[in-house]
Amino acid sequence: MQVDQSSKFFQVAGHVILVTITLKEGDSLEETPRTPVITIGLNSGQATFDYAMTELKNLVEANNMTVVEEIQQALTKPNPGTYFGTGKVEELAAIVVDDGVDTIVVNDELSPSQIRNLEKVTKARIMDRTGLILEIFANRAQSREAKLQVQLAMLQYQLPRLHTSASQRLDQQTGSGGGGGFTNRGAGESQTEMSRRTIQRSINHVNHELKEINQAAATQRQQRERNQLPSVALVGYTNAGKSTLMNALVRQFGMNEEKQVFVKNMLFATLDTSVRQLTFPDQKKLLLSDTVGFVSQLPTQxxxxxxxxxxxxxxxxxxxxxxxxxxxxKAAMMATTEQTLHDIGVTDVPMITVFNKADLTDTSFPSRAGDALILSAKDTDSIALLTQTIKEKVFHNYVTATFLVPFANGDVVAYLNDNANVLQTSYEETGTALKVELQQADFARFKKYVVTPSTND
Structure with missing residues (x-):
């Protein structure tokens, strides 16, 4: 494992997974020639097989590759040695020669022995679905946190897949960067054992760095919680339009237009969580976050x-x-999203569903049925409907009250004007009267000025 400090991308070089990033600053994936690959998949009767193969093709294209041929085989279960049956593997080897392709992408996660055996017969590089997704993440990672998270996942993926020939190449890449070299190895220690120990040290080191970053992020979240601003998070399948939707809200209600998040029509365009503050015309405020997208069979690492x-x-x-x-x-995508949320422990958070990209269908929009909205992130009326729905869900516990604030406490009046929805203002002999819609915490803070409180329905 080698960390490329100059390009700030890392490489894991081995027989099972090879990450090679040749982009320089200012380059784009579209400017780099696409690598031709063959995709293969095993149909064991699963209802989502065709969808999974289509998604695999999309993942391949997201990794700057192009599918020149797709091979399928119907089997009740994978061959433990070669994934495909023997005859199909020989057919695959012939296709590799005929098409002049040196990379095969598999729709499932393979065992180390399956990868080695397939490579031996086909003489091509074998990349399983997990390795493909990890490589895409490696290419997409921008922030230090995202790079470390992907690095950790790749190391955890590589660790059980070490074998002698691969570990020798891995050790050559690792050198002293593994944290101490091999000065402590015992007599007769194998290359695989050395590499395993080196990778484990690297995992510990990355975990330590991530712990520090996570502590800083937790402190930021605690600060936001102290500010008592409600938070809303965009979740969903990759390339569903989360970032486009966020940008539409930020343009209209954000503090400035310079905080737009990156948007591109490709899988996993966004890996980092972005948080923006929105302030509505009635002074209601919240924090909106855009999270990493999901995909089926997202690697557990x-x-x-x-x-x-x-x-x-x-x-x-x-x-x-x-x-x-x-x-x-879309139904399978929703199931994947909900399963992933369950896997990370998100089970009791209220949720609304936004069916985006309605402009690409014949359905009229925007429309709402309960907690489901059909809209387009590019449509002004759609954003208005979404805004109304968000406010209804997030600010339902706001209080409407009338305050009488003495003239000497002008700072209270100023605060309410800046942080609450002032519905009416009048001036009495003893002070300023304001009918205000505000959050519970502010109501409790200024309760001594209350004349007539009432809670919103």
Whole structure:
């Protein structure tokens, strides 16, 4: 394992997974020639098989590759040695030669022996679904936290897959960067044992760095909680339009337009959680966060590594599940999202569902039925409906009260004007009278000035 400090991307070089990032600053994936690959999948009768293969193709394209051929086989269960049956593996080897392809991408996670055996027969590089997703994350990671999280996931993926030939190459890459070299190895220690020990040290080191980052993030969340602002988190399948939706809200209600989040029509365009403050015209305020997107069979290593990043969802007052309404597989995508949320412990947070990209369908929009909205993030009326729904869910416990504030306490009047929805203002002999809609904490803070309180329905 080698950390490339100059490019700030890391590489794990081994026989099972190879991450090679050649982009320089200012380059883009579209400018780099796409690698031709063959995708293969085992159909054991699962209802979502066709969808999984389509998704695999999308993942391949997101990794700057292109599918030149797709091979499927119907088997009740994978061959323990070669995934496919013997005859199909030989057919696959012939196709590799005929197409001149040197990379095969598999729809499932393979065992180390399956990868070695397939590579031996096909003479091609074998990348399983987990390795593919990890490589995409490696290419997409921008912040230090995201890079460390992906690095941790890749190390955890690589550790049980070590074998002698791969570990030798891995050791050559690792050198002294593994944290101490090999000065403590005992007599007769194998290359695999050395590499395993080196990777474990690297895992410990990354965990330590992430712990420090997580502590800082937790402090920031505690500060936001002390400010008593409610939080709303966007969750959902990758490329469902979460970032586009967030930008639409930030443009209209954010503090400035410079805080737009990155948007691109590709899987996993956003890995980092972005938090923005929204202030509505009635002075109601909240924090909106955009989280990493989900995908089916998201590697468990990544789910664990990104658990802290997804803490924004766990601590939210409201979740907005964003769904690509134009995608025929949206039901499976929703199931994946809900399962992933369950896996990271997000089970009791209220949620509304936004069926986005309705402009790509024949359905009229925007519309709402209960907690489900059909809209387009690019449509002004859709954003208005979403805003109304968010406010209804988040600010339902606001209090409407009339205050009489002595003239000497002008700072209280100023605070209420800046932080509450002032419905009416008049001036009495003893002070300023304000009819105000405000949060419970502010109501308790200024209760001594209350004349006639009433709680909103």
């Amino acid at each position: 990544l789910v664990k590594a990104f658990r802290s990043t997804l803490a924004e969802a766990a601590n939210a007052d409201l979740l907005i599940q964003v769904v690509d309404y134009a995608d025929p597989n």
